Amino acid sequence: MTSIMLLQSGLLVLLACIWSLISASSKSKHQTLPPGPRPLPIIGNLHMLGNLPHRTLQNLAKQYGDIMSLRLGNVPAIVISSPKAAEPFLKTHDTNFASRPKIQATEYFYCTKGMAFSEYGPYWRHVRKICTLQLFCPAKLETFAPLRKEELGGLVGKLKRAAEEGEVVDVSEKIGEMNEDITYRMVLGCKRDDRFDLKAIVEEIFFLVGAFNISDFIPSLSAFDIQKVSKTADQLWDKIIDDHEQAAETKGGGKQGQHEDFVDVLLSFTKQLLNPNDEQVHFLDRENVKAILLDMITAAFDTSATTIIWSLAELMRHPRIMKRLQEELQTVVGMDRMVEESDLPNLDYLDLVVKESFRLHPVAPLLDPHESIKDITIDGYDVPKKSRLIVNFWSIARDPNVWSENVEEFCPERFTNINVYRQGHHYQLIPFGTGRRGCPGMQLGLTTVRIVLAQLVHCFNWELPNGMLPLDLDMTEKFGLSMSMAKHLLAKPTFRLM
Known part of the structure; x- marks a missing residue:
């Protein structure tokens, strides 16, 4: 009886994990993330940063915009590169970040x-x-x-x-x-x-x-x-x-x-x-x-x-x-x-x-990183919970x-x-x-x-x-x-x- 209960419990956990993955995948498909370069499997956009990331991110922002989306490994990141882009994140929604x-x-x-x-x-x-x-x-x-x-x-x-x-x-x-x-x-x-x-x-x-x-x-x-x-x-x-x-x-x-x-x-x-x-x-x-x-x-x-x-x-x-x-x-x-x-x-x-x-x-060209506390939408873009916010002050x-x-x-x-x-x-x-x-x-x-x-x-x-x-x-x-x-x-x- 115990083994059957353990098996059932294990199946429930497995089904929960599968459902979680399906839900996450479905959710990500309906999210409107800020534009950004396409990430590679596993490493995301880490390979693009180089020795002077503040300069790299400034150049990428010229292509993708002052609110840009990256994936650093498995961590979603938002990069802001202008004073206008910074204000809603650091003032209007300061508590969330x-x-x-x-x-x-x-x-x-x-x-x-x-x-x-x-x-x-x-x-x-x-x-x-x-x-x-x-x-x-x-x-x-x-x-x-x-x-x-x-x-x-x-x-x-x-x-x-x-x-x-x-x-x-x-x-x-x-x-x-x-x-x-x-x-x-x-x-x-x-x-x-x-x-x-x-x-x-x-x-x-x-x-x-x-x-x-x-x-x-x-x-x-x-x-x-x-x-x-x-x-x-x-x-x-x-x-x-x-x-x-x-x-x-x-x-x-x-x-x-x-x-x-x-x-x-x-x-x-x-x-x-x-x-x-x-x-x-x-x-x-x-x-x-x-x-x-x-x-x-x-x-x-x-x-x-x-x-x-x-x-x-x-x-x-x-x-x-x-x-x-x-x-x-x-x-x-x-x-x-x-x-x-x-x-x-x-x-x-x-x-x-x-x-x-x-x-x-x-001295701190990217300031210290922030992290979003909950899902939020800013300027029409979805910012998921636990996203890393990178403020490129060097570019600003x-x-x-x-x-x-x-x-x-x-x-x-x-x-x-x-x-x-x-x-x-x-x-x-x-x-x-x-x-x-x-x-x-x-x-x-x-x-x-x-x-x-x-x-x-x-x-x-x-x-x-x-x-x-x-x-x-x-x-x-x-x-x-x-x-x-x-x-x-x-x-x-x-x-x-x-």
Whole structure:
């Protein structure tokens, strides 16, 4: 009797699977998907992406339209490539596209318990609230201003000594090291040292999360030993958290106040409810803390430094723009002191330069991927549930209908006639994303980029090495979770302050 029941149960399961496949096939036939290139069996359109997917997708959009359909392995994807196409997805139907797809790397690195890659829902809202109100609020960022000033002063001192020796400097390396030191001190409360070498781990995560890894779309083809890297990261975070907990016990409650680093702040929430009035009660445990810290580190390590390097490279390529920015700094700040963060609101042309750098060299050319929560129809196209939404900001920022014909030219003046802000309300310029999934650390990033760039331009003149002409500077891109220059920026500084 039992065997007959098992057989019947098995047949029912088989029939259910067959019916599911038939229903899915029937449904797909009646769907009106956006146009797009024909996918191949199994791999879909993955083979078309190449080493610079943002450029490939822009070219495909010219053929298939600003709302385009792809299949990445067995994952349906929608690519949007213009401000007009972006608005209904990221504004009108923002809630439906507020989730994140699950990818293999985030599962192993507990990123789904953090903020950047967790699914949309009550837990994500609670974590974002903590990050917004406790880590990135104006008061907290202001407490770190002396730290930023100290580290930036250290960088200027190193460059000044190099200038006195007539040395050519690896600008990319120096800016990257300074940015790492600021990040370590804000997040972990310490400087870079051998105990907490997170750089290699972050670089691995950047590679695994930033690339179109075939294992995310065809899981059976996984080729990465992610478990080994995640185990190393886990041990490192345990050490960091243990040290902070021991320090808190020794000092009778921790640092108590404004100089708490991010680890201290997050650990203070492990002993209390995130929202006691919510029907779904959430605690922060050690895994949650690790995930949020990893979000902070990966977001801060490379992004600001990359934007500063692109901006400085463009200024070296365009002496007229460099001169105009230096004249503004001389007028506003003078030549007898260094730039202070309090000067930034008065540096209008600096703001235009940074905006143009965000436009022409977005750190995240495809932003972070979104995922649809339910089936929806937009502009007459059906978008199935669990579709991956790819926002090609690189293409949006080069839309000739918005930016005129000279879209590839670095021209800060274009923003004098275009009322665009970076907060995500104008879809022509969304370097920090927009809507519910917009980056909560935007203000910190903007402050860091502007003060460092202002300091480097105000304190130094820059000369390219070996007689290189400005327009010969190699501006080749390297694609990843952040899009950096393929080759390090090398230059010879000359100190110019009195």
